[in-house]
Amino acid sequence: xxxxxxxxxxxxxxxxxxxxxQMSRRAMLAGTGAGATALALAxxxxxxxxxxxxxxxxxxxDPTLNWANWPFYIDEDDEGNYPTLLRFEEQTGIDVTxxxxxxxxxxxxxxxxxxxxxxxxIGADTVCLTDWMVNRFIQLGxxxxxxxGNIPNAANLVPSLQNPQFDPGRVHSLxxxxxxxxxxxxxxxxxxxxSVSDLWRPDLAGRVGVLSEMRxxxxxxxxxxxxxxxxxxxxxxxxxxxxxxxxxxxxGQIRNVRGNAYTEDLVNGDTLAAICWSGxxxxxxxxxxxxxxxxxxxxxxxxxxxxxxxIPIGSTRKTNAETLINYYxxxxxxxxxxxxxxxxxxxxxxxxxxxxxxxxLAENQLIFPNEETLAQSRIFRGLTAQEENEYQAxxxxxxxxx
Amino acid sequence: MAFTAFSGxxxxxxxxxxxxxxPIALFLLLPGIFYLVLFFVTPLISLVITSLQxxxxxxFGQYVNAFNxxxxxxxxxxxxxxxxxxxxxxxxxxxxxxxxxxxxxxFIGITLRPYPLIQSLALVLVIxxxxxxxxxxTLAWKQIFSTEGxxxxxxxxxxxxxxxxxxxxxxxxxxxxxxxxxxxxxxxPIYATLxxxxxxxxxxxxxxxxxxxxxxxxxxxxxxxxxVMSGTLLTFIPAAGDYINASREFLGSTETTMIGNVIEANxxxxxxxxxAAALSLILMAFILxxxxxxxxxxxxxDLL
Numbered sequence: 001x002x003x004x005x006x007x008x009x010x011x012x013x014x015x016x017x018x019x020x021x022q023m024s025r026r027a028m029l030a031g032t033g034a035g036a037t038a039l040a041l042a043x044x045x046x047x048x049x050x051x052x053x054x055x056x057x058x059x060x061x062d063p064t065l066n067w068a069n070w071p072f073y074i075d076e077d078d079e080g081n082y083p084t085l086l087r088f089e090e091q092t093g094i095d096v097t098x099x100x101x102x103x104x105x106x107x108x109x110x111x112x113x114x115x116x117x118x119x120x121x122i123g124a125d126t127v128c129l130t131d132w133m134v135n136r137f138i139q140l141g142x143x144x145x146x147x148x149g150n151i152p153n154a155a156n157l158v159p160s161l162q163n164p165q166f167d168p169g170r171v172h173s174l175x176x177x178x179x180x181x182x183x184x185x186x187x188x189x190x191x192x193x194x195s196v197s198d199l200w201r202p203d204l205a206g207r208v209g210v211l212s213e214m215r216x217x218x219x220x221x222x223x224x225x226x227x228x229x230x231x232x233x234x235x236x237x238x239x240x241x242x243x244x245x246x247x248x249x250x251x252g253q254i255r256n257v258r259g260n261a262y263t264e265d266l267v268n269g270d271t272l273a274a275i276c277w278s279g280x281x282x283x284x285x286x287x288x289x290x291x292x293x294x295x296x297x298x299x300x301x302x303x304x305x306x307x308x309x310x311i312p313i314g315s316t317r318k319t320n321a322e323t324l325i326n327y328y329x330x331x332x333x334x335x336x337x338x339x340x341x342x343x344x345x346x347x348x349x350x351x352x353x354x355x356x357x358x359x360x361l362a363e364n365q366l367i368f369p370n371e372e373t374l375a376q377s378r379i380f381r382g383l384t385a386q387e388e389n390e391y392q393a394x395x396x397x398x399x400x401x402x
Numbered sequence: 403m404a405f406t407a408f409s410g411x412x413x414x415x416x417x418x419x420x421x422x423x424x425p426i427a428l429f430l431l432l433p434g435i436f437y438l439v440l441f442f443v444t445p446l447i448s449l450v451i452t453s454l455q456x457x458x459x460x461x462f463g464q465y466v467n468a469f470n471x472x473x474x475x476x477x478x479x480x481x482x483x484x485x486x487x488x489x490x491x492x493x494x495x496x497x498x499x500x501x502x503x504x505x506x507x508x509f510i511g512i513t514l515r516p517y518p519l520i521q522s523l524a525l526v527l528v529i530x531x532x533x534x535x536x537x538x539x540t541l542a543w544k545q546i547f548s549t550e551g552x553x554x555x556x557x558x559x560x561x562x563x564x565x566x567x568x569x570x571x572x573x574x575x576x577x578x579x580x581x582x583x584x585x586x587x588x589x590x591p592i593y594a595t596l597x598x599x600x601x602x603x604x605x606x607x608x609x610x611x612x613x614x615x616x617x618x619x620x621x622x623x624x625x626x627x628x629x630v631m632s633g634t635l636l637t638f639i640p641a642a643g644d645y646i647n648a649s650r651e652f653l654g655s656t657e658t659t660m661i662g663n664v665i666e667a668n669x670x671x672x673x674x675x676x677x678a679a680a681l682s683l684i685l686m687a688f689i690l691x692x693x694x695x696x697x698x699x700x701x702x703x704d705l706l
Contacts, residue, residue: 107670117464208569212650215555247654256571261651264541269550272569393674396667401656402480 017364042132043290052119052313055146060320063094066317067324068101068108070307073177075340084336088327094320104259107134112312116142121314121394126321128307132215135166135382137310143172144311150322150347154327156348160374161306164232166382173327175346177338178306180366180377181216182288184295185273186266187321188388193273195299196224200253208254209262209271212246214395215380216303217257217275219243223378230378238391246398257399278366279342297376304377335354338367431678437517453679465675473680481681488661489688492642495580496588499637500630502581507629509591509703510620511596528589540652544570547653567637571655579647587653588633595629597624631700639689663684 074082083095109128112122116137129137138145148154154174167173173346185193191205193199198209210217219229221241225232247255254261255271263280265271274334281295311321327333331349338345339357341397351368354361365373383391456468478485507526529537547553547569557563569575599622607617623630629636645662648654654663662680668678 028648104670106673110673112668118555211551255568256650256655258650263543265548268548270548270568322438391673397670398480399656400482400484400659400664400667402659402664 023313027075030247037263052141054318055121055314055316057318058316061091062316062317063320063322065094065096065126065320066099066124067096067321068099068127069176070102070128071100072127073307073341073343077338078151081253084328084333087333088324091327092325096324102127102129105130105318108276109133109136114312116140121311122312123320125317126309126311126324128309129309131164131379132388134173134308134310134383135189136388138167138172139385140219141312142314143170144315146174146311146325147318149324150319151326151329153347155329156334158174158346158348161346163266163304164379173308173310174329175306175308177341177343178304178346179343180278180297180302180304180369181211181213181220181275182271182278182295182297182302183220184266184293185293186269186277187292189269190272192294194296196220199250199273199275199318203252204273206250206252206255207270207272207278208361209265209274210254211256211262211275211277212257212259212399214392215305216277218242218245218391218395219303219378219380220275220300223303224298226300228378229303229380231381233381235369235390237389239394242391242394243335243397249398260275278344280366282342282366297373302377304374304379306344342367344369406504437611437657438511443469449569449679449682452675453683455676464644473676474684477677477680481528481661483659484659484664485684485688487659487706488642488685490640491577491580491648491660492644494577495584496638498577499579499585499588500634501586501617503591503633504630505594506585507589512599512601513599515601525593528586528593532586537646537652540583540646542578543575543582544653547575567611571650571658573658574655576648576658576660580641580644583644583647584637587636587640591632591636592626592629595626599625627700631697635693635696639693642689 010100075084077083082098085098088097090093104185108127112124115122124139132142146154151174154170155176157170161172161175164170183193183196183199193201193204198204215229216240218289221244222229222237223235225237225241225244227237227241230243244273245254254343258265260277260280262271262274262276263284266274266276276295278295281293284293285291309321309325311318311397315321329347331347331353334345334347334350335353335357338350339361342364351362356366362368369377409617451467452465453473454468454470455473456466456470458464458466499596508529510524513526517636545551549568549570554567554569558565558567603621603625606619607621612620643662645660645666646652648658648660648663649666650656650663665681665685667677668674668681
């Protein structure tokens, strides 16, 4: 049947067109089928929320646990093992997988929200997230209630953290570590920076860094304005701080707005002063070998944040997670972790235990703040969904130059 | 894949004979079709659905299916400067990559042809940066351009720049980063066309009294058009959607935000998924239209 085509180019093109038409009919049928399948698949995305029920606890038969946490946030030895965690495994026989999965509250939430909305396991039986994100988890019903019977050591929690606005009585969460956001400056290159207003000095023009974490940057500016960020501040008070921030970004006084990478800017000299986190400066100075940077709680006040253990709604190993939390609330264990991570431990008695490790450590106000230091700091209050939406959008608009 | 859409009629009409369509061919295509449906068509439909969703009035970060086409209007109204900036940066980066990449490809493909060993070495040098992570290389530039770094130090020493001024966070830094990161994508396709260029054609042009410039314009350039074409597309498309170089964490600042950064912020920080989806689709449509126009205009459909 393979007959040569007629020579006439017109007929040839007619035949070619006929062939195409034939193909397109078939292609269309195939396309319709494929499209329908794709549509069906695409429709599988989770819709609306119903009341979520916690997954059944299977800890008794399943001695394993997944713990998701931030980088450099637990004691680590030279081989990359976690000594306190190894001891926990020996003591309890629970096999813990420690996942360094959280790099940012928002991006972690974006990663797991679909499973949470369906009440499914997110691959972590406990995860440490910051206060405001924990607030969102609790509001959305994405957490399981803690059984304090399994966590007798929870009694060691310092009183100042026992009744946060987002979780009175600590029903859903328990703190892991905390820290301050304050100001820091390069002691060799610039005069002392004692307050947020000092950051706006002309000699620091274009050499100031601030954090992309809204609650810390806007928080310390609000505190400088005399607003209590833990109280019921108004939108006007928030916007007043936001206006200062916008003005300083647009005028170029603020060099850049960054996440944890602000430390690089301090090191390479792009910034000489910054709004920054307490633990980082300890690490930077340790790397430099001397106190090149100085961290201060600004005169107006510092923000105090905590990262908290929560148990996601889909976890089937709740008791194991509670056993782990209980273990880290032993003062000796908490002291060992705090000595490594340089953040504030929420455990009473850890200071006394730390003296045994290193007496100098126990004097460090950024690890073991006394009443006076804590009085200089405030926790940013939980925002309603609507406030969260509005404030974040306004803050991000500045970051995006929109 | 998108290119075939534009090259359809020209090639189909030129096909000489009708080969009988065998069911086996279709059968062999199944894995490919399945793959495309699962990993391209499905996400695309999901993206379209998401882009039309409306926020749930009760729960933050939740969205309900709707036909909220105003999402597109809103994002365009809010983010048009970033969209235009992305196009501008990508166009500049493509231009610079072409200006740097073409002579380089010419040098490797034609000048070095008598020395195969050096030629392969030069080619390896073009590809070698790929062995190091894109992110690390970009971060390295950030250090080099930092205020206390060598570039600013040198420029301020010769008085070209006031001391303490900055390069990072400027338009220059972002376009530089884009150009640097995408140059290999420009060099390799051009090299591939030039390396197979018949040198006798250049000699013939020379014999016919063509000056080097004329030879280049009438012989070399048309014969390497396919490479230039693929090179510019391979550079422009990813550069327009890039969000690393312009990111505040890398070479950018709040002044240099590109559309990719806006999509990232809307998706990860603001949890505004409809806005992010709408922007992604707008970016996609914009690139598709631009590429179609480019392919049509340069009249090189059959080269793709």
